[in-house]
Amino acid sequence: MVLTHGVMVTLLILVQSFMVRIHMGQQTPQTCGVFIFMVTVYVIESMADKIWYTGIALDARRLTEHNNGRSRFSSGHRPWKLIYTEQQPDWTAARAREKYLKSAAGKIWLKKFFSHK
Numbered sequence: 001m002v003l004t005h006g007v008m009v010t011l012l013i014l015v016q017s018f019m020v021r022i023h024m025g026q027q028t029p030q031t032c033g034v035f036i037f038m039v040t041v042y043v044i045e046s047m048a049d050k051i052w053y054t055g056i057a058l059d060a061r062r063l064t065e066h067n068n069g070r071s072r073f074s075s076g077h078r079p080w081k082l083i084y085t086e087q088q089p090d091w092t093a094a095r096a097r098e099k100y101l102k103s104a105a106g107k108i109w110l111k112k113f114f115s116h117k
Contacts, residue, residue, distance in 0.1 A: 041101065042082060045083045049077055053066070056095060
């Protein structure tokens with residue numbers, strides 16, 4: 001099935017509208033039968049020099065892109081392994097969480113999280 005740009009934009013608007021209604025307590029995902037796409041916040045660790053990279057993605061292909069050198073920063077630190085993921089309901093929430101995890105406080109939180117595992 002091939003979607004045109006117009007159909008994709010319409011679907012995006014419908015999903016965003018649906019997410020706003022859920023946030024406002026007007027509807028639940030189970031009652032309306034709409035698929036919800038979660039956004040993944042991830043942390044990967046370089047196996048070469050143990051440096052961390054935090055990012056957001058809609059699907060799991062992003063790790064493959066990092067390992068194939070398709071990202072300017074990550075290409076110099078390959079190979080990468082996935083060490084942490086969490087799901088967020090939308091891009092805005094994922095971006096806020098990504099920014100937190102990249103901050104000094106977020107890095108401290110991640111280190112505490114890993115020390116308790």
